[in-house]
Amino acid sequence: MSDLSKRILTNETRNRVGETVKISGWVHKIRYLSKITFLLLRDRKGIIQCILENEWLHFKVENESIVEIIGDVVESKKQKLGVEIHAKNIRIINKSQGDIPFEINQSEIKAGMDHVLNYRTLSLRHEKSQAVFNIQSVISHLFGEFFTSHGFTRIFTPKIVSQGAEGGANVFTLDYFGKNAYLAQSPQFYKQMMVSSGFERVFEIGQVFRAEEHHSSRHLNEYVSLDVEIGFVEDVHEIMNWETELLKYMFTNVNLQCKDELEKLGVKLPLITEIPKITLKEAQNILWNKYQKSSPEGDLNGEGEKLIGEYMKEKYNSEFVFITNYPNATRPMYTLPSKNSDLTESFDLLYKGMEITSGGLRIHEFEMLINSFSNKGLNPDDFTSYIETFKYGVPPHGGFAIGLERLTANLIGVANVREATAFPRDIQRLIP
Amino acid sequence: MSDLSKRILTNETRNRVGETVKISGWVHKIRYLSKITFLLLRDRKGIIQCILENEWLHFKVENESIVEIIGDVVESKKQKLGVEIHAKNIRIINKSQGDIPFEINQSEIKAGMDHVLNYRTLSLRHEKSQAVFNIQSVISHLFGEFFTSHGFTRIFTPKIVSQGAEGGANVFTLDYFGKNAYLAQSPQFYKQMMVSSGFERVFEIGQVFRAEEHHSSRHLNEYVSLDVEIGFVEDVHEIMNWETELLKYMFTNVNLQCKDELEKLGVKLPLITEIPKITLKEAQNILWNKYQKSSPEGDLNGEGEKLIGEYMKEKYNSEFVFITNYPNATRPMYTLPSKNSDLTESFDLLYKGMEITSGGLRIHEFEMLINSFSNKGLNPDDFTSYIETFKYGVPPHGGFAIGLERLTANLIGVANVREATAFPRDIQRLIP
DSSP states (O other), rough: OOOOHHHHOOGGGGGGTTTTEEEEEEEEEEEEEEEEEEEEEEEEEEEEEEEEEEGGOOOOOOTTTTTEEEEEEEEOOTTTTTTTEEEEEEEEEEEEEESSOOOOOOOSSOOOOOHHHHHHHHTTTTTTHHHHHHHHHHHHHHOOOOOOOOOOOOOESSSSSOOOOOSSOOOOOEETTTEEEEEEESHHHHHHHHHHIIOOEEEEEEEEEEEOOSSSSTTSSEEEEEEEEEEOOOOOHHHHHHHHHHHHHHHHHHHHHHHHHHHOOOOOOOOOOOOEEEEEEHHHHHHHHHOOOOOOTTTTHHHHHHHHHHHHHHOOSSSSEEEEBBBGGGEEEEEETOOTSSBSSSEEEETTEEEEOOOOEEOOOOHHHHHHHHHOOOOOGGGHHHHTTTTBBOOEEEEEEEEHHHHHHHHHSSSSSSGGGGOOOOOOOOOO | OOTTTTTGGGGGGGGGGOOOEEEEEEEEEEOSSOOOEEEEEETEEEEEEEEEEEGGOOOOOOOEEEEEEEEEEEEOTTTSSSSSEEEEEEEEEEBBBOOOOOOSSSSSSSSOOOHHHTTTHHHTTTTHHHHHHHHHHHHHHHHEEEHHTTTTTEEOOOSEESSOOOOOSSOOOOEEETTTEEEOOOOHHHHHHHHHIOOOOOEEEEEEEEOOOOTTTTSSSSSEEEEEESSSSOSSOOOOOOOEEEEEHHHHHHHHHHHHHHHHHOOOOOOOOOOOOOEEHHHHHHHHHHHHOOTTTTSOOOOHHHHHHHHHHHHHHOOOEEEEOBBBGGGGTHHHHHHHHTBSSEEEEEEETTTEEEEEEOOOHHHHHHHHHHHOOGGGGGGHHHHHHTTTTTOEEEEEEEEEEHHHHHHHSOOGGGOOOOOOSSSHHHHH
């Protein structure tokens, strides 16, 4: 006999055959036959079939209501769980008012993206959404775990900034007690400052804000950035190696920890071994020679990224590829130039043909930094607290950042990054 | 013979007596005697003495420059590390320009708080600051680890909100593509919505923003909130138990993982066993009867919190105390009222006489929620996406939030929360 003061979860019933237990959750579906009623109860671990007979045969309740059921666990080979519950008592804890805008108990939600997002707290109840955000939770935890285990310090840097913004038009502005302030587009300056402050190796998991007027399936105006910055590095390959090791660790452990979720989504994750690297020049040549596609000066466009993704998958069986050696002209002012060339010690990482990372080495010498700001047409006086840091001994360093929602979306194989964002923010959407 | 292509850390030299090694870091201090020069090199793991003789005797370098030293590891009983380095080669990697605004190599930084914060990337290099933020990093990781291990989902909820703000005057406003938006004062609504979305148990680590015009040592306008929300709970004591277990886990593991840091700060952490609970009424009575202090209606003031903290320490030897049963009038509109009284199922947690947590049960029934909003003079129509959720089956739930900087500051025993904030934001400060 179980302790009936304590609820158990649906997946725990398997080990309780013959016992009376208490379960609670949402009414997933209810079906009335003449002599038997089937109530499917859903909790965070899954769905269990409950048999309602006799006095409970005509029990009325709307789908999505919260109920508590006390009943016997009975073996049932037909059920995926291997057991079902024969109800002895049912109590409605919080009833749903009904009129749900779409069905949650079908294999897919049959509604457009806008409708799905308008009723987000309902659409998230679908088992596939549950899987997506449980995987995302694991990914973000693994990120912290990996770097913590390698002696990195987790940092928290301000999101309301004045000089901290990298500049450009795509900043959200706000009034800060009568002063102009911005929402941080990235923790770039601050993570470099923390490296220089003696922490050497730092990471941050936090929101970043981009006031870009995109209408696209791959852009958000607020997203979560997994940021890393590493001091005392020798070269840019060291940074790419860190990212490779991180991704290996993540994929291995997502495979181990999210078996059920991956199965529900029909996703099979590859094990990452090495990630191929090609220069931007090589990538552009492949696009031209093999696909007759030209690329923008010093960059790839979305179509180019997609094609390079396909090419690398075909040729090297890799879903990932590092694109390296971007020219100075298309990288930010803090990027370390390569010696004797107009290229930089930088890279992007494509995953399934979509950029999920920018990274590289940074300038660590004061004079070079001042010149780089000036060469980009920026006034160093607008960035004094960042630039002053470089007067007082900054080690060679570099780092990278991964967009969490893009990584998740690609990993589970959805086309729209909003499906991997609990409450997306885009040019139209501020609610919920 | 070590691999001289790889830097080792100062604390790793202990196991390399007799070997030639490469170390690098900041020049902490340099002292010239007639036949010998002492250079103290600092990296993220500590400080090591390097002996410069012969051709290196007159080596010139400014404090805080980045240098790389190749030398022999020699046993030295006088050194705390037990070893020192006899330099064979020194290379300046990035020189400091000197004129440092305060000394970093003294036992304390001799400068006012404002100066310390103005030159934050320098003041953070002090070994005590290093200890503070390494402890903070561990605290935040332990928070995630504890809840992950108990089946919680880590969530990321938007910081740019429209209806998500709890209202009141203390919100930062911004223009969001022509619409009015706010910075989230807390993830309160969203974490409740995620519980109701089927995740049941969620946590978030993220920034919150309060546009309060405080000038105080305990308030920040942007801080990190450790948020938890738990569905299917029976009573408010369950929530307090979760927080107690969390704090036990944190303190035990900070003690284990941050030995060096705690020692540097001269902090001895108590082991938490149980946390005493008293009602607000009892606390107010103690203040009146023992200290002749009156309290504000339905609350404690800062002085009252401090005195209650001292009282509980003296009487129960506990640095923590839960204050429970706040009246409806002084708690937010989502707070669950107690049955047949004007009190609520709520609590605060004081740590060393400072509030670090508010928590409690929340209203989960639609009608009660609508009424509560109305009774507080709020228009439910301004909160539709939150309130609509409660039409469709929300389980009983509750939670709490801990301010990371306050927790850290109290744990290490500093009076000003800014000392536990890398880049604080207050009414005067937006830089760095």
